[in-house]
Amino acid sequence: MFPQCQNKHEMKLKLTKKQILSAQKLLTELKEFSNKGYGSINKLIILKNNMLTDNIIIKYDKMYVMGGEPEYEYPIAAIDPSGQISFIEKNFKDIFQKSAFLSECNPIDIENPKDYELIE
Numbered sequence: 284m285f286p287q288c289q290n291k292h293e294m295k296l297k298l299t300k301k302q303i304l305s306a307q308k309l310l311t312e313l314k315e316f317s318n319k320g321y322g323s324i325n326k327l328i329i330l331k332n333n334m335l336t337d338n339i340i341i342k343y344d345k346m347y348v349m350g351g352e353p354e355y356e357y358p359i360a361a362i363d364p365s366g367q368i369s370f371i372e373k374n375f376k377d378i379f380q381k382s383a384f385l386s387e388c389n390p391i392d393i394e395n396p397k398d399y400e401l402i403e
Contacts, residue, residue, distance in 0.1 A: 301366030322347025
């Protein structure tokens with residue numbers, strides 16, 4: 284077994300106020316979706332990915348019923364420094380490319396200012 288390697292000089296994620304506000308708005312909308320009984324949101328996690336520098340990634344599973352049949356979605360939202368939200372799950376060629384991207388992500392806590400540097 285190989286020991287976990289951590290780069291002590293890893294660059295701290297830089298986030299803007301607009302990004303954090305957009306992330307909080309999306310999280311509030313997802314909570315309301317669930318609270319109002321429209322469906323359920325599971326496995327929600329907030330991430331960073333070094334390939335999408337300075338973006339927040341929000342991944343979750345969404346289940347709802349449409350026409351009496353259960354529907355499942357697996358959204359991956361990327362929030363850029365201007366606060367623009369893009370759903371990128373369809374940008375991957377296949378499940379392997381998507382899995383490779385997600386394997387390079389690390390969780391962050393946007394409620395904890397020590398996890399990032401706030402910029403304008």
